[in-house]
Structures are given as C-alpha cells and as structure tokens.
Amino acid sequence: MPVPERAEAVERVCLRDAAYDRLRAWILDGTLAPGEPLRDEALAEALGMSRTPVREALARLAEEDLVVTAPNRRTHVSPVTLAQAREIYPMVAALEALALALALPRMTAEALDRMRAANARLAEALRACDARAALDADRALHGEIIAASGNRELQATLEQLECKVQRIERAFWGATDRTPSLSDHAELISCLEARDAKRAQRALTRNWERGLAWITPKPTRDEATP
Amino acid sequence: MPVPERAEAVERVCLRDAAYDRLRAWILDGTLAPGEPLRDEALAEALGMSRTPVREALARLAEEDLVVTAPNRRTHVSPVTLAQAREIYPMVAALEALALALALPRMTAEALDRMRAANARLAEALRACDARAALDADRALHGEIIAASGNRELQATLEQLECKVQRIERAFWGATDRTPSLSDHAELISCLEARDAKRAQRALTRNWERGLAWITPKPTRDEATP
DNA sequence: CCGCGGTATATTGTATACAGAATACGGAAA
C-alpha cells in the first residue's frame, strides 16, 4: 500500500514556537495590553515551561516590535500610538496597491466570491457593533488580494504590518460610522472583476485613508472649522 | 560644570545583542554564505560566549528570514534566489516611492548634496569595479530619501528589505554595465530639487527596474530574440 | 517635609547540565 502523502508537518513540538504563538496572540487580541510589563518567569509559569523558550519567543517578538526590551530592564508590550498609525497606514496602502496590481490578472471568481462574503460578514458585524468580527472580516477581504498576488515576500511584510494595524484598530476603535467601507469594498470588488487596476487602486487607497481618518481624532470637521 | 549631553547609550553590554550584530554582519557581507549550516555551539565558541545568547540571536535572525530553522534540525543561512529578488525589488520600489512623496517637501540642500556625493562615489566605484563600494554608495543615496521621509516605520521596514537586497546584489553581481544608474540618480536628484514628485518617482522606479534586470539572467536580449 | 544614600530583594543575562531527536556509520541480508 502506498504511503499516504502528508502535505503539512504533523504538529508543533517546540515550546519556543508555542510560546511565540501564544504571546503573539495575547498581544494582538489585547489580553496583554500595550505597556504591560512582562516578567519572563511569570510568563514561563503561565505557559507551563521554563524561561528559556519564553526568552527566545520574546527575542522574536522584540524583532517585530511587538514588545520593547532593553538590557537588564523589564520587557514591555510595545505601546500603540496614533503617530504609528499615521506612519503605517500609507505603507500598507502602498503595498496593497502593489499586491492588487499583481493579483489583478490572477483573481479567480472564487476569490471574488470570498471577498463578497467577507464584505457581507463585515456589514453584519458593523450592524451588530462587533469590532472584533468586523476586523476579522476586513482582514479576510484584504487578505484575498494579498494571497492572489502570489508574492510571498509581500505577504510576509504585509502580515507584519497588518498585525500592527490590528492592534491599532483595537486600541482606537470608536463609535464612528464605518459603513462607507462597505461601498469602498464593493467598488473594489467590481473593479477587480472588470480588471480595472486604476479604479480598483483608487478604491483601495480611499479605503485606507478612511480607516486612518476614523481613528484620528476630529478627522475632517476640525479642518473645516478654522 | 554642566553634565555633557550624551545622545547615545554608552556601549553594548549584552552578549545576545553583540552576537546578533556580528552574525547579521557576517551574513550580509557573505562571510557566512547562503545555505551554510550554523551549529550554535560552534558559533558560541567563535564569539567567545555560551550557546544561550547565540540562540537568542538566531531566533531574531530567523524572524527576519536571514536564517532558516526547523525544530531539531540544523539552522542554515537562508538561501538567496532570483525569485526572491523579483518579489522584493517591486516592494522596495513601491515603498521608496512613498518615502519620496513624504520626503519631497523636506529635502534640504544638504541632503541633496549628500546624494550627489554618493552618486559620485558610485561612479568612482563602478569605474574601479568595486562592487562593495558601489553597493554602499547606492545604499547611501537611496537612504537619504528614506531618512528625509521622517517615517520611522517606513525606515524600519525598508531597512529589513534593503538588507535582503544587499545579499541579493552581492550574490548576483555580474559584469553588467551599471552606469545607467548614475543618470537615473542624477535625474532623481534634479527632480527632487525641482520638487517634481511624478518625474522623481519615475526615475526611482526605473532605477529599481534596471537593478532587477541587471541581475536577472538574459534580461532584454532574450525577449528580443524569440 | 523632602531628598539622598545604602542595603535588601527581585529580575534579568549567561552558563551549564541533561534529555531527546536527528544524523552518521557500520554490518547484515538480498
């Protein structure tokens, strides 16, 4: 009998990777709040392991700026600021525009359907004021473009940036009406279907600009009343 | 007497950071070649420390894809491929275009002078066929734009990408005539001086496209002879 | 009352010891 093919590795047997995954998840979902001090012994105890794998996980998290650390000084969950948002959002917009250009000829009907489904989930989440579900749906929608780009490096870099975006959104999510995002997405999808790169990129860029405006205090009103 | 201001921290007292810096430098300058196996005990001995700080350094390097590692399997210096180059160069071009847009109103005459000086160094290095000096000069020139953008996140992300670019260039540097880069740069500088964003971005994009073509085997001739 | 200095404690950074997995080697069978 032929040996069954097994595409993926069986499982994670590495404590340091488990620690990394857990800590990362805790930071992204807010379980570990920005600024929170992290004593590695406490983390080790919480994760049921010794300090060694925890410290290796923290080294990786420090590398991607999810925690800040200084020699002989306590490690902290890195802060989340609006200044950071103003820097990151344009970068994500630029890279997703590149992803879109690469993805345009490769977008399948199935991918477009998944985007429509994600937009529907987003609408539902916004109606229910469920920030978490909304963020997940939005991420899934944009993720389709990134995945379709076929550019692994782009995916990796955007993954890092998107996880910062996720923390920012969680930190600054307000009562703003985010329904305009739905029409941005709808236009984006139809432009993708029509293979209209220019207009699709405009819709995408507008969407990210809106996202930034929604979390920035007094977005447009202030500028209109000098 | 007033206490003298000291902008930078005194020194590095952290073995893990020292290990990170050294290993990173060795990988970037080719001392540790792509694919080379890394036994952490050997590295520890070479660096005069124990395995613990070395392993933390390797965890960080793995996070930025300079080394590849799998559980219970030897760590290797990550390979450098043309496929990676084709993915990364457009990303760098897109992000530098963003940097340029941000930097345009902030470019000082001094910064432009430094760019001209870097371009002169590049010319000299190309004449002398000194790949290393050429890469350094090119990096310095582009770095001026990135620095002037004032966007720290952009700087950090580009830093990571540029270090991959550096490995790629080192690996695939050939006998190609790279002098066209000099005129790209000259036009870029004069457009910056004239605050002409559109043309500056075109020059910059063209420069990166050329860079990719130079390392890609049979760049244009093959396409012209079907 | 506040600031300063000194000691005690807590916590980090590094080294080392040990267990387990993977590789290398060598011998037996086809």
Add this chain to the structure above:
DNA sequence: TTTCCGTATTCTGTATACAATATACCGCGG
C-alpha cells in the same frame, strides 16, 4: 554491490543554577 536496519554519536531543545544589574524599601541628613 546495494539496500536496509540498528547502533553510536552529534546536535538541538529545555531546564536550572549562578552572577550581575536594577528596583524597592528604609533610615539618615538637610
């Protein structure tokens, strides 16, 4: 000879021990 399997060795992953630094607390002097 080649292939397969079992053993030995090497290397990795984790735990723990120890040293050094930073923080916290408390008493002293201004």
